[in-house]
Amino acid sequence: MIRVEDLVVRYGAATALDGVSLTVAAGELVALIGPNGAGKSTLVNALAGLLRPAAGKIRVDGRLALVPEGRHLFTPLTVDDNLRLGAWRAKNRDTGHIYELLPELEPLSRRPAGRLSGGQQQMVALGRALMARPDVLVIDEMSLGLAPLVVRHLADNLRERHRDGLAVLLIEQNARLALELCTRAYVLEAGRIVAEGSAADLAGSPQVAAAYLGLE
Ligand code: ATP
Numbered sequence: 001m002i003r004v005e006d007l008v009v010r011y012g013a014a015t016a017l018d019g020v021s022l023t024v025a026a027g028e029l030v031a032l033i034g035p036n037g038a039g040k041s042t043l044v045n046a047l048a049g050l051l052r053p054a055a056g057k058i059r060v061d062g063r064l065a066l067v068p069e070g071r072h073l074f075t076p077l078t079v080d081d082n083l084r085l086g087a088w089r090a091k092n093r094d095t096g097h098i099y100e101l102l103p104e105l106e107p108l109s110r111r112p113a114g115r116l117s118g119g120q121q122q123m124v125a126l127g128r129a130l131m132a133r134p135d136v137l138v139i140d141e142m143s144l145g146l147a148p149l150v151v152r153h154l155a156d157n158l159r160e161r162h163r164d165g166l167a168v169l170l171i172e173q174n175a176r177l178a179l180e181l182c183t184r185a186y187v188l189e190a191g192r193i194v195a196e197g198s199a200a201d202l203a204g205s206p207q208v209a210a211a212y213l214g215l216e
Contacts, residue, residue: 001026001136001167002047007056009042016042018191019056024136029158029168031178031199033212034188040171043188044068044140047169062135062167067125067142075114079105082113082124086131098127101157119154126154136167155181175212179203187212 002024009017016039024030034040045051046058048066065086073082083095083105099106102123108116113124122142129137142154155177162168172178179185179199187195187208195208202208 031182065134086128
């Protein structure tokens with residue numbers, strides 16, 4: 001569903017992505033982890049078509065929806081209106097299936113999105129992306145600033161969706177969560193993929209553990 005090959009993206013003379021290749025198949029949940037400045041947002045923007053690569057190929061099969069970092073909701077509008085905006089191009093704007101998937105949102109449906117907690121807003125952002133009935137979902141920093149319990153819950157919802165054949169690329173600074181949730185992962189450092197493999201293998205790798213999982 002997503003195939004990125006030898007992708008190079010530059011900002012002027014600075015190379016932000018230096019030959020990145022990755023794939024996400026239908027029904028796969030794949031994580032991309034890496035520290036600040038590794039190039040994660042650059043990859044998201046390239047996937048979204050906002051940046052033109054200097055070299056390489058990006059192929060996305062089917063409909064892509066993006067859950068952006070920082071939520072980007074229309075805060076004066078209600079939750080329900082925000083969800084509907086996710087389907088502005090689709091014929092069916094019924095939000096019922098989103099409330100089935102994210103039941104916590106139903107009692108909040110008439111509340112302005114700006115009055116919700118961070119976790120609830122992130123849930124609306126996820127619901128809004130799912131309204132477009134995407135084949136491919138790219139989630140940028142889902143866990144940023146969210147309580148672990150909320151993240152866990154969102155993660156469970158995603159797992160459900162991924163069983164439906166949705167391809168999910170989770171861009172995540174919280175490596176522990178990403179490796180728990182996803183089946184495969186890539187580690188991006190300074191614009192290059194420095195490790196890739198099954199989540200279990202990466203979680204067991206001393207190099208990844210030392211750099212990303214910390215000693216808690
Ligand atoms: P973060 O998690 O902090 O957002 P990131 O992994 O998303 O980090 P990017 O934002 O993609 O990393 O940045 C990758 C590199 O490109 C960094 O060195 C950054 O300084 C540089 N960069 C990002 N945007 C620009 C820009 N508009 N102009 C110049 N350099 C940029």
